[in-house]
Amino acid sequence: MEKSSSGSEFLNGFKIPKYVLESNSKSDGENVSDVPECPVLVFINSKSGGQLGGNLLVTYRQLLNDCQVFDVGEEAPDKVLRRIYVNLETHKRNGDEFAIKIQEKLRIIVAGGDGTAGWLLGVVSDLKLAHPPPIATVPLGTGNNLPFAFGWGKKNPGTDPRAVELFLRQVKGAKEMKIDSWHLLMRMKIPKGGPLDPIAPLELPHSLHSFGRVSETNELNMDGFHTFRGGFWNYFSMGMDAEVSYAFHSERKLHPEKFKNQLVNQSTYAKLGWSQGWFSPSLSQDSARNIAKFAKVMIMKNHGDQWEELFLPPGIKSIVCLNLPSFSGGFNPWGTPSRWKHNKFTPPFVDDGHIEIVGFTSAWHGLVLLAPKGHGTRLAQANRIKFLFHKGAIDQTYMRIDGEPWKQPLPSDDDTVMVEISHLGQVNILATKECRSKSMHNPLTPRAQEDEGVDSDEETLEEEFRKFGAADTFKLPEEIDISHLS
Numbered sequence: 420m421e422k423s424s425s426g427s428e429f430l431n432g433f434k435i436p437k438y439v440l441e442s443n444s445k446s447d448g449e450n451v452s453d454v455p456e457c458p459v460l461v462f463i464n465s466k467s468g469g470q471l472g473g474n475l476l477v478t479y480r481q482l483l484n485d486c487q488v489f490d491v492g493e494e495a496p497d498k499v500l501r502r503i504y505v506n507l508e509t510h511k512r513n514g515d516e517f518a519i520k521i522q523e524k525l526r527i528i529v530a531g532g533d534g535t536a537g538w539l540l541g542v543v544s545d546l547k548l549a550h551p552p553p554i555a556t557v558p559l560g561t562g563n564n565l566p567f568a569f570g571w572g573k574k575n576p577g578t579d580p581r582a583v584e585l586f587l588r589q590v591k592g593a594k595e596m597k598i599d600s601w602h603l604l605m606r607m608k609i610p611k612g613g614p615l616d617p618i619a620p621l622e623l624p625h626s627l628h629s630f631g632r633v634s635e636t637n638e639l640n641m642d643g644f645h646t647f648r649g650g651f652w653n654y655f656s657m658g659m660d661a662e663v664s665y666a667f668h669s670e671r672k673l674h675p676e677k678f679k680n681q682l683v684n685q686s687t688y689a690k691l692g693w694s695q696g697w698f699s700p701s702l703s704q705d706s707a708r709n710i711a712k713f714a715k716v717m718i719m720k721n722h723g724d725q726w727e728e729l730f731l732p733p734g735i736k737s738i739v740c741l742n743l744p745s746f747s748g749g750f751n752p753w754g755t756p757s758r759w760k761h762n763k764f765t766p767p768f769v770d771d772g773h774i775e776i777v778g779f780t781s782a783w784h785g786l787v788l789l790a791p792k793g794h795g796t797r798l799a800q801a802n803r804i805k806f807l808f809h810k811g812a813i814d815q816t817y818m819r820i821d822g823e824p825w826k827q828p829l830p831s832d833d834d835t836v837m838v839e840i841s842h843l844g845q846v847n848i849l850a851t852k853e854c855r856s857k858s859m860h861n862p863l864t865p866r867a868q869e870d871e872g873v874d875s876d877e878e879t880l881e882e883e884f885r886k887f888g889a890a891d892t893f894k895l896p897e898e899i900d901i902s903h904l905s
Contacts, residue, residue: 532560
């Protein structure tokens, strides 16, 4: 069916000519007279949302140029962006004003679960561009916490041309917003019996390929220890919630045919939580799973402060370190503390360099989030947090970052497993008028913020520490200076 002239004119505002993105293409025959108002690159996980991901890929390629729509399962985003930015830099050096304006206006759309969105955020963060493109997230997963936090909704979208055009219209009108990013470092002693791998024998989910073992030559590496690192934007959690998530991902891995739509996925998730005993009364639950039984938690409230031990109330079986006001499908575990009643805590901001730390005793405790002002047990707000795991009555616990879980073995002797979370930097994201996240610069509504660079107290971090590792393959040719990219 032919598109109407008005529809074609609207879509032209998002299309990028092939020659701009591909080095072996020329502008011959392409209409490049008018710079598109909102040029976009689209990354889609075709395996997300059952059949929705694949259908969405077809629709975007139908409406836009094939060269600007990518399936992350076919080619990794870091390789795609490397190729595109090298080509853009070449055009810039040749004085191509059209390509320069494309780069200035460029926005990214990512469609998938929170793991896929985190993957793109990590890649863009690692590229260290002077003006990184802001990112809009399509809710194509089960929880969809990232899209929901910035007003993109949490229900899986329509995949027909009309629905896609509506989303593109939202992208065009969205405002840029800065959010904090967080670095995660995990270190454990190499056991006498051989290497200990904290990753379960499942394929690494998308958001975790930045969570890899650092090389022996990396300065973060220590003799006699395995060192891993990664990053996140939404949350790190450990304990009961991560265990249920791990069971869900394992089941989906074994029986993908049973997980074809969002409603069925959410129902299965709840049943797994019930079957594993997390809905049992707190008094009847195994106290060995209390985090205080096998971990010590340290916090640094502000950069440069002294480390102090965090008191964990009895019965805490799950801890969530939360950056965004969206967890487990849109709940806000921190809530909004009253400035009068809880003056040691503040409302959560996504760009203040602090992370909110919340505890839960059981799944029943988690149900308080259904109440209008419900929240978990507020433990602290900090710039850095450190978990020191020691030998306990259980031999493993569960962890997850941005919805992607793994099974973590605990020490069997006097050794310690260390997980440290620290503020890394900031990245640009796109927010609609329905955005739930708040900026400390403008607590009421999201607004575009000027690039302010890295805070001075972050300058002391070594360059390798300041990377997620998601763009390991991003290597610019020697003749191109990365500092000139914009």
